[in-house]
Amino acid sequence: MTPPARRxxxxxxxxxxxxxxxxxxxxxxxxxxPAAAGAxxxxxxxxxxxxxxxxPLPTGSLPEGIAEGPGTTFYAGSRADGxxxxxNLRTGVTTPFxxxxxxxxAVGMRYExxxxxxxxxxxATGAVTAYDGTTGEELGRWLVPGSGFLNDVEVTRDAVxxxxxxxxxxxxxPLGPGGELPGPDGARTLPITGDLVYGEGFNAxxxxxxxxxxxxxxxxxxxxxxxxxxATGASVRVPVGGRDLTSGDGLVLRGPFLYxxxxxxxxxxxxxxxxxxxxxxxxxxxVSSPLLDRPTTGILAAGALYxxxxxxxxEDPESAEYQVVRVELx
Numbered sequence: 001m002t003p004p005a006r007r008x009x010x011x012x013x014x015x016x017x018x019x020x021x022x023x024x025x026x027x028x029x030x031x032x033x034p035a036a037a038g039a040x041x042x043x044x045x046x047x048x049x050x051x052x053x054x055x056p057l058p059t060g061s062l063p064e065g066i067a068e069g070p071g072t073t074f075y076a077g078s079r080a081d082g083x084x085x086x087x088n089l090r091t092g093v094t095t096p097f098x099x100x101x102x103x104x105x106a107v108g109m110r111y112e113x114x115x116x117x118x119x120x121x122x123x124a125t126g127a128v129t130a131y132d133g134t135t136g137e138e139l140g141r142w143l144v145p146g147s148g149f150l151n152d153v154e155v156t157r158d159a160v161x162x163x164x165x166x167x168x169x170x171x172x173x174p175l176g177p178g179g180e181l182p183g184p185d186g187a188r189t190l191p192i193t194g195d196l197v198y199g200e201g202f203n204a205x206x207x208x209x210x211x212x213x214x215x216x217x218x219x220x221x222x223x224x225x226x227x228x229x230x231a232t233g234a235s236v237r238v239p240v241g242g243r244d245l246t247s248g249d250g251l252v253l254r255g256p257f258l259y260x261x262x263x264x265x266x267x268x269x270x271x272x273x274x275x276x277x278x279x280x281x282x283x284x285x286x287v288s289s290p291l292l293d294r295p296t297t298g299i300l301a302a303g304a305l306y307x308x309x310x311x312x313x314x315e316d317p318e319s320a321e322y323q324v325v326r327v328e329l330x
Contacts, residue, residue, distance in 0.1 A: 051302055052092035054291055054323040058085060063322050065109040065152075065250075066308045067118060068299040069133060075118055076308060076324060077106025084109075084120065084131070087324070089302050097136045108152030108162070108206075108250070108297060115179045121150040121162050128153075128162055128173055128187060142187035144171050152250060152297070154207045154215065161190075161230060163204040163217060168192050170204075170215075170233065196226045196235035206251030206260070206297070210278045218248045218260060225258075227278055238274075242283025245270055250297030252305065259287070259298060263310050267292035269327070291325045304328055 055074075057063050062079040069075055072089040075097065082104025087094035098106075105123040112119060116133040126147030130139040144150070148166025155161075160173040170190045174182055196204065201221035208216050215228040216238070223246030225238040247264035258272040258281065268288035272281040287305060293314075295307035305327040314320040 049090070051090055051304070051326055053289075053326050055087050055089065055092045055094065055306075055326075057087075057094065057308075057322040057324065058083075059321055060318040061085075061322055062310075062317055063308050064107050064296040064310055065120065066297050066299055066306065066324060067109040067111040068301050069111050069118075070113070072302055074299060074301065074306065074324070075109060075111065075133075077109055077120055079105050079107060079123065080318070082106045082120075082122070082129075084118070084136070086136075089306065089324075089326070098131055098138075107150065110153040110155050110160075112155045112160075112179070117179075119153045119155060119160050119173075121153050123151070124149050126150060128160065128171060130160075130173075130181065140181045140184070142171075142173055142182075142184060144187050144189065146189075147171065149202075151202075151205050152207045154209050156209050156213070156230065159230065161207060161215065163207050165202045165205055165220070166198075168196075168198040168203070170228070170230075172230075190230075190233045192228060192233050192235055194226075194233075194235035195237040196224075196228070202264075205249055208251045208253040208258075210253075212277050214278065216251065216253065216258070216278050218245065218251055220247055220249065220264065222246060223248060225272075225281065238278060238281060240272060240281040240283065242272075243270065243286075245272075245283070249295075252298045252300055254300050259300075259305060261295050261298050261307060262286075263295040263307075263312070267295065269295070269298065269305060269307065287327050287329060289325055289327045291323070292327070295325065298327075 065077045067075045077084045081100030083100035084098035085094040086097040106120045107123045108121040118131045120129045129141045151163045151165045162171040173187045205220045206218045226235040228235045248260040249263045250261040252259040260270040268286045271285045273284045274281045293309045294312045296310040298307040309323045
């Protein structure tokens, strides 16, 4: 048997075991992230008290992005005015963190643990913004001319990378020694070449860094996954067996498991088992909850998957209630 065949067989065997195990559809529970230096996790009730099934977000906030902070802290943003709330998954309480500003938008976001910074993509505004993860102070804002829709964010040791769902490129905010931020004109763009070719609808969307340093990107309009080289922008399609991933939004990566949130077309997240290096994958199941309503992005924290209810089909978004929903993985 050739090495690729052995890998495929190993994936199939692992998938069969996962599907055969009662109530199992994903990886083992995740551990809370350690607190970053200088960041104080929000206080919670005594250990052992159940985590709430939902955490309410501000009425009419049109949320989409969520980021995992220190301990059980999380951040969620607003497409209505770019505001951000900070919440606690254990208490179910949120507090204002970044005030809203007319004309601003908060879509995908990512917490940079070592530097205690929150990075936010600005959608059609073409902006990438960094905030202090403890105080909410704005640390930098980079406007990128020619942007279409800056959607999701990943942070690596050398840079912050943002997908543009309408223009075939990544936005890159380089980080200097010790994570030093560039000046206001320091952001650049990286054209995406290779297998990932843009078409109608939303294209590059969710993004996560693989242990190899390659980026894993989903194309919402086609359901395809790609590995993208952060240095060159060259992309290679990742073959994925199992059910269709079209309309995938945010990505959550933990070990060999990738959760693809299906908010555009359903109320679940597909569970993809990846081979080493993310070169291939197999959909081995999905996780869901009756409390979900068109989820967008998610995080793994406190032993569960937490998804933001985007509620894209609600009649009156500006008066609608929104939530973060806890989805059990076992």
